[in-house]
Amino acid sequence: MGTIWSPDLSSARGPKYAALAASIRRAIQDGQLRAGSKLPPVRSLATTLSVTPGTVARAYGTLRAEGALMGAQGSGTFVARPEDFEPSEPYLTALSEEGEVNLRTALVPDVGQGIEIAAAMRAAADVEDWARHPNRSDDAALARAILDWQPGIEIGPAEPRHVVPALGGQHAVVLVMQAALRGPRPRVVTDELAYSGFRHAAALARAEISGLPWDDHGPKPAAFDAACRLGGVQLYCTSSECHNPTTLRTTDDRRAEMVEIARRYDVQILDDDCFISGGSLAPLYRGLAPERVWHVGSLSKRVSPLLRLGFLIAPEGRQRDAVLTAQHQFFGLPRPVAATGLHLLETGAAQRVKVRVRAANRRMVAEARRAFEGCDFLSREEVPLIWLTMPRGWRASSFEAAAKARGVLVKPADLFALPDGRAPNAVRIALNGAIGPDALGESLGVLRDLLDHPPTSIEV
Known part of the structure; x- marks a missing residue:
């Protein structure tokens, strides 16, 4: 009606x-x-x-x-x-229910990981005791394997006791919020444009959340200091090595400034590394401040999202909070999941898949760079994201609608903005490895054609 x-x-x-x-x-x-x-x-x-x-x-x-x-x-x-009711993010497949090509989500390309995972699952079936709950000691070997899997990533002193496996990276973010925050209405700050999972996790923790403006070097320290001076800020959430959605990297000097402010006001930091696929150029936030940084990662963007295997690495002195939060929430990682992940990591299968995924990402990024040559965009060689600034004649929302009408789904900047935040006139294009090179090339061609032919009138 x-x-x-x-x-x-x-x-x-x-x-x-x-x-x-x-x-x-x-x-x-x-x-x-x-x-x-x-x-x-x-x-x-x-x-x-x-x-x-x-x-x-x-x-x-x-x-x-x-x-x-x-x-x-x-x-x-x-x-x-x-x-x-439908979930807020129904686009976790290669095609939508209407048959549109999904360039909203960066799904991992098929590089033969199914064979590796099947072998790991067969090995994981050899579990002696299926009649008990998982416990912390079950995860000791997996925690060591997770730490060994990150060569070249400087996260400071870390031992298996700091590692808590989780059911994916987003679950790890939720665990950090629950372990780190105190009081009925804690305050969380994140980047002005940020991964929406931070916002959803903060809502689950009943936390107030606000954004920090960025420049080409990362979050603006003066804005962070001002937010902290207001009082009540307990946690800053970011992705310092590869910002989602822009792909920018927080510079070394900017990280040092942010850590100094966090120490001054006793604020913790959550650093999500889900898109990091190689060694970092310098210490990450946890390498600079291991006493206050929660490092989060997963195998979703590097091996397979179906594994639902993520992890957090707690700050020194806070590992007990992390372990108790996990135990109180879900007892621990299901043994089949943990055993499968352990086999993949210990046998080198996860590393082999990661190398092939990185190569596939490089090919997709190279194709996208060719498609958008002459346009204003940001990209990273091994990160399957393109941050595209709209040319004169296009609004991000109108571009999204026009692309959808031609069968291609993209994300406008406002979907990464906080409710009271600003959104630039840009869209994020996720290079979805699950759709295959032909469909990807055709979809990028559709987007370029739209860019070259904006509407004849501009709405005001």
Whole structure:
């Protein structure tokens, strides 16, 4: 059913999309918008409110991610019923349900890891005692193998007692939040544009989260200092070696400045290394401040996401908090998963796969660089991400919609921004290794064609 509801933003403060989203939430809670009600089309509501279509689209997208709204292909946007809820990130496959090519998520290319994993699983089947819970001693060998698997990555003094295996990198982030944060409403800061998993983990920990602006060297120390001076900041979350989504690297000098501020205000740091595939050029945050840095990694981007094998390396003196958090939450890694991961790491199979994945990533990045030659973009040789600044004539939200209409899914910058944060006019293109080189080349060609032919009129 349709609706004649229309919001009033005349007294709204802050970002207009956030005010619109709040107005829709209130209307749903008050019963003005009932389950199944159809909301106005994006362009129609934008005209009514005298805002850009991108503002309405971002508000609708925020509420879809929360499960408050749902979108029906070709039919519009509706107030969701409980049974209609869809996860906020349904694009973890090569193609969407509608057959669009997914360049929103960097899935690992098939380089024969299935053979290696199958062999590891057969070896893992030789478990003597299946009638007990996993325990900490079961993970000792896996913890040593995880540390040995990171040659050339300087994370400071680390022993197996510092390592806690997790069910993927995102699970490790959640564990860090639960182990590190104290009080009913702790404060977390992250980068102004950041991996959305930090935001979701903070919500689970009931933490307030705010963003730090960046420049080409990394997060701005003055902004970090100002946030800490306000009080209550307990944790800074980042990906220092390869920032997601921009692929930028925090410079050595900038890391040192951030560590000095963190020590001054007794703030902890979570450093996610999921896209690091080779040795780092200098000590990571944990190498600079092992007493306050939680290092997080996984095999998802380097071997296979199906393994669901991640880990955290706790700061010195905080490993007990990490171990107890894991035990209280899920007792420990399932023995088949741990044994499979151990076999892959100890036999060198994981390393062989990682080398082949790195080579495939280099080929994809090289193809993308050719496709976008002459455009304004950032990339790293072995990281399957392209950060593309929109040329004159395109808005990121409009480019996303136009690409989707031609069967290619990309992520606009605002999906990496915090609710009250700024988003540049850019999109992230994930080089999805699961779709194959032909489909990737065709999809990149579609995007380049769109870049070269922007809309004839620019919406204001």
